[in-house]
Amino acid sequence: MTxxxxxxxxxxxxxxxxxxxxxxxxxxxxSRPKYYCxxxxxxxxxxxxxxxxxxxxxxxxxxxxxxxxxANVLHPIGWDALGMPAENAAIKxxxxxxxxxxxxxxxxxxxxxxxxxxxxxxxEVNTCLPDYYKWNQWIFxxxxxxxxxxxKESWVNWCPQCRTVLxxxxxxxxxCWRCEAPVAQKxxxxxxxxxxxxxxxLLAGHAALRKWPEHVLQMQKNWIGRxxxxxxxxxxxxxxxxxxxxxxxxxxxxxxxxLVVSAEHPIVPELVAGPRAxxxxxxxxxxxxxxxxRRDVGETEKDGVDTGRxxxxxxxxxxxxxxLANYVLMDYGTGAIMGVPAHDSRDFEFARSYGIPVRTVxxxxxxxxxxxxxxxxxxYEGPGVLVNSGPFDGLTSERAMDEMGKHxxxxxxxxxSTIFRLRDWGISRQRYWGTPIPVIYCRRDGLVGVPxxxxxxxxxxxxxxxxxxxxxxxxxxxxxxxxxxxxGGPARRETDTMDTFVDSSWYFFRYCSPRETxxxxxxxxxxAWLPVDLYIGGVEHAIxxxxxxxxxxxxxxxxxxxxxxxxxxxxxxxxxxxxxxxAMSKSKGNIVDPDEILARYGADALRLFIIFASPPDKxxxxxxxxxxGCYRFLVRVRALVHENxxxxxxxxxxxxxxxxxxxAASRVVKKTHQTIRKVTEDIGVRFHLNTAVSSIMELxxxxxxxxxxxxxxxxxxxxxxxxxxxxxxxxxPFAPHLAEELWQRTGHQGLLMLSAWPAHDAALARExxxxxxxxxxxKVRDRxxxxxxxxxxxxxxxALALPKIQAALGGKPPRKVISVRNKLVSIVG
RNA sequence: GCCCGGGUGGCGGAAUAGGUAUACGCACGACACUUAAAAUGUCGCGGCCGCAAGGCCUUGCGGGUUCGAGUCCCGCCCCGGGCACCA
Numbered sequence: 001m002t003x004x005x006x007x008x009x010x011x012x013x014x015x016x017x018x019x020x021x022x023x024x025x026x027x028x029x030x031s032r033p034k035y036y037c038x039x040x041x042x043x044x045x046x047x048x049x050x051x052x053x054x055x056x057x058x059x060x061x062x063x064x065x066x067x068x069x070x071a072n073v074l075h076p077i078g079w080d081a082l083g084m085p086a087e088n089a090a091i092k093x094x095x096x097x098x099x100x101x102x103x104x105x106x107x108x109x110x111x112x113x114x115x116x117x118x119x120x121x122x123x124e125v126n127t128c129l130p131d132y133y134k135w136n137q138w139i140f141x142x143x144x145x146x147x148x149x150x151x152k153e154s155w156v157n158w159c160p161q162c163r164t165v166l167x168x169x170x171x172x173x174x175x176c177w178r179c180e181a182p183v184a185q186k187x188x189x190x191x192x193x194x195x196x197x198x199x200x201x202l203l204a205g206h207a208a209l210r211k212w213p214e215h216v217l218q219m220q221k222n223w224i225g226r227x228x229x230x231x232x233x234x235x236x237x238x239x240x241x242x243x244x245x246x247x248x249x250x251x252x253x254x255x256x257x258x259l260v261v262s263a264e265h266p267i268v269p270e271l272v273a274g275p276r277a278x279x280x281x282x283x284x285x286x287x288x289x290x291x292x293x294r295r296d297v298g299e300t301e302k303d304g305v306d307t308g309r310x311x312x313x314x315x316x317x318x319x320x321x322x323x324l325a326n327y328v329l330m331d332y333g334t335g336a337i338m339g340v341p342a343h344d345s346r347d348f349e350f351a352r353s354y355g356i357p358v359r360t361v362x363x364x365x366x367x368x369x370x371x372x373x374x375x376x377x378x379x380y381e382g383p384g385v386l387v388n389s390g391p392f393d394g395l396t397s398e399r400a401m402d403e404m405g406k407h408x409x410x411x412x413x414x415x416x417s418t419i420f421r422l423r424d425w426g427i428s429r430q431r432y433w434g435t436p437i438p439v440i441y442c443r444r445d446g447l448v449g450v451p452x453x454x455x456x457x458x459x460x461x462x463x464x465x466x467x468x469x470x471x472x473x474x475x476x477x478x479x480x481x482x483x484x485x486x487x488g489g490p491a492r493r494e495t496d497t498m499d500t501f502v503d504s505s506w507y508f509f510r511y512c513s514p515r516e517t518x519x520x521x522x523x524x525x526x527x528a529w530l531p532v533d534l535y536i537g538g539v540e541h542a543i544x545x546x547x548x549x550x551x552x553x554x555x556x557x558x559x560x561x562x563x564x565x566x567x568x569x570x571x572x573x574x575x576x577x578x579x580x581x582x583a584m585s586k587s588k589g590n591i592v593d594p595d596e597i598l599a600r601y602g603a604d605a606l607r608l609f610i611i612f613a614s615p616p617d618k619x620x621x622x623x624x625x626x627x628x629g630c631y632r633f634l635v636r637v638r639a640l641v642h643e644n645x646x647x648x649x650x651x652x653x654x655x656x657x658x659x660x661x662x663x664a665a666s667r668v669v670k671k672t673h674q675t676i677r678k679v680t681e682d683i684g685v686r687f688h689l690n691t692a693v694s695s696i697m698e699l700x701x702x703x704x705x706x707x708x709x710x711x712x713x714x715x716x717x718x719x720x721x722x723x724x725x726x727x728x729x730x731x732x733p734f735a736p737h738l739a740e741e742l743w744q745r746t747g748h749q750g751l752l753m754l755s756a757w758p759a760h761d762a763a764l765a766r767e768x769x770x771x772x773x774x775x776x777x778x779k780v781r782d783r784x785x786x787x788x789x790x791x792x793x794x795x796x797x798x799a800l801a802l803p804k805i806q807a808a809l810g811g812k813p814p815r816k817v818i819s820v821r822n823k824l825v826s827i828v829g
Numbered sequence: 830g831c832c833c834g835g836g837u838g839g840c841g842g843a844a845u846a847g848g849u850a851u852a853c854g855c856a857c858g859a860c861a862c863u864u865a866a867a868a869u870g871u872c873g874c875g876g877c878c879g880c881a882a883g884g885c886c887u888u889g890c891g892g893g894u895u896c897g898a899g900u901c902c903c904g905c906c907c908c909g910g911g912c913a914c915c916a
Binding site for chain 1: 912913
């Protein structure tokens with residue numbers, strides 16, 4: 001068994017001391033630079049897991065270091081407390097969601113405190129309390145006034161057995177995640193937020209997000225999915241009607257040999273009317289059902305029917321058949337496409353299976369000038385030069401897109417346009433444990449927003465949650481029945497609640513003014529703290545939460561509440577915590593409970609280990625032995641300080657050690673200053689927390705090795721004091737409790753966490769010699785010590801004089817020599 | 830299929846601007862202390878050859894650029910993630 005120390009007593013002692021002094025409280029102070037360090041707030045599921053420990057340890061290291069380095073740090077925490085798990089727990093165990101949630105919050109708060117994470121608890125926010133969700137409602141109403149919130153009928157996933165709406169994530173393999181019944185599609189009135197109004201800006205804003213991981217920006221970019229192209233209207237032959245298509249390749253339009261209309265397109269009834277109505281209608285009915293089923297499943301075999309109707313290509317006047325098919329989506333573009341089989345692989349596949357003609361209209365650049373009369377053997381999707389396109393022949397694809405777009409505009413049958421894949425955000429949930437949407441329906445006045453003075457619309461506590469019915473609020477007459485704010489007549493409340501992503505889209509503003517009662521937050525507080533300087537959290541939120549938050553910030557800016565457009569200029573995507581090759585999860589049974597580790601090794605060792613074992617943005621594989629090593633390291637540091645407490649008896653004013661105190665002393669002084677420099681940079685600039693810990697370990701190793709020699713001279717004892725004092729301070733963001741204890745034991749007054757971060761002295765950190773490597777023909781043959789910054793010519797001379805180098809050259813003169821100061825001499829023989 | 834990451838000892842990982850590959854930690858081995866074990870300490874620890882000095886090889890694979898490549902370029906392989914009929 002490893003030697004031990006009473007970490008439990010030490011940790012408790014300092015957690016109390018910090019709390020008593022409210023040492024983590026943040027107040028606006030214009031005299032210091034602010035630093036807003038934020039970790040994604042947790043869902044209060046019951047217990048802290050290792051992912052939380054990692055997330056909050058990373059944030060705490062940075063927040064503590066910034067604070068010691070002189071920043072005015074805001075480091076808050078709260079609870080993402082609304083949502084399905086509480087409701088499911090209620091159904092399962094019969095506890096009220098509120099009771100369950102608040103109990104979990106209490107427990108998890110205690111756990112976070114036991115980890116020594118330094119939060120400003122005065123700013124704690126809990127989204128399930130009316131003083132928070134009131135402002136969800138307020139923001140919603142402002143959006144409603146501006147047309148950013150609206151209601152429309154849309155398809156939702158519906159579990160017929162549970163009789164409730166399911167989010168897309170709750171549909172597993174086409175079935176309900178709870179009862180496995182096949183999920184149906186149902187058309188319902190739903191509330192939407194008009195995020196698409198900000199699509200362009202959300203994309204353009206990426207330019208300001210230089211400190212985001214590239215792959216996260218890429219994911220968001222794909223999600224937003226901007227496409228430029230053109231809308232073009234084809235005539236419906238024999239009528240005055242038109243079918244509009246969207247295309248990104250208007251340059252290929254003369255190769256359109258058919259048109260495809262989505263089975264869900266509103267024009268379908270007209271297209272199928274006629275002698276074949278029964279046959280076509282049956283196909284449509286079956287296909288629509290299938291398309292809804294596989295909405296989240298992916299690609300399936302292409303299937304279609306020829307309607308017998310024709311469309312007129314406005315560019316050529318050509319009449320082409322109109323098909324219905326299962327591969328054209330209704331909710332992207334116009335729900336109809338032109339089929340250009342020669343230059344689109346999906347159209348090609350479709351045309352091949354139905355014998356539709358394929359006509360080349362783009363010559364690949366390497367085949368310019370050839371004739372393209374017959375059917376091509378394969379599809380060509382790249383750009384090229386137009387052929388078989390009448391007056392547009394000879395244009396490059398790029399020019400043709402422009403000119404044909406203009407042509408369509410001039411003739412009035414189309415326009416150049418940009419569309420997005422991003423959809424408006426459906427926020428309606430037919431659930432209890434969420435923010436009630438503050439809207440009233442009156443027979444006379446229609447849809448009426450709840451007046452601000454009536455906010456919050458509180459969630460009623462008394463409610464039956466059985467899981468068997470639809471929306472629990474809908475069945476609660478006392479909630480539903482109300483009066484119209486306009487006419488005073490009888491009216492009904494909206495019973496949908498909001499998606500919980502609404503709560504998390506602006507909570508970082510609320511931390512700035514957590515008890516504000518007139519607005520969601522005070523603009524001057526937001527001005528003082530935002531943007532968030534560093535946002536840390538799991539990459540699983542790369543798309544939804546991080547886009548919604550960016551959207552909300554822009555909306556709040558347009559409300560005039562903030563002048564910030566991007567809430568998180570720096571996002572650190574934390575890697576997963578895994579064990580035995582997969583993410584820790586209940587179903588895998590590979591969970592390590594932080595409480596258990598805390599009891600055996602203490603918070604400092606756990607924090608140190610989780611930081612040390614891998615860089616923050618990479619996956620972290622749990623391995624108990626490594627934890628043991630970090631614990632031993634702490635024990636060694638403590639022992640080293642305790643054995644040398646006498647060197648701290650020197651007056652505080654003792655001269656700072658300089659070079660010239662003997663071999664050991666100058667080595668240790670130099671290493672100390674180098675370590676301070678490296679740790680400061682690793683935490684504050686590079687965010688490589690694991691290497692910061694390594695370098696502290698190195699300093700500790702050297703100090704231990706030299707301690708006997710150091711103790712023998714006054715200069716040595718000064719060096720020892722410097723090294724130990726620095727180790728304590730450098731360690732304090734990582735292992736704050738032990739560091740505080742040692743700080744006190746070495747005779748310091750006040751809290752270490754509020755004292756100054758050490759500064760390095762560049763002159764003392766400087767190496768007196770540089771190791772110069774000598775390569776011959778690319779291979780290292782020898783090395784020597786040289787004075788720093790020795791000029792290249794002298795390095796060259798010294799290198800060539802080395803016996804091993806002489807031998808390697810075999811007496812012949814070098815053909816070429818390259819020297820780099822302080823680094824190497826490279827000789828070509 | 831498309832778009833991102835990533836591949837370095839037995840393991841987690843380091844190498845910040847193309848310049849000493851394998852820092853730090855774990856595991857392992859030898860030794861010291863011990864009646865013994867644990868703990869602790871000291872030393873060793875990429876592979877191959879060699880008594881040694883030393884030599885050769887080594888960052889997924891194959892090429893290339895360069896005095897010099899883990900790092901840059903081209904082509905593959907494997908692993909992880911995201912999107913997935915987006916016209």
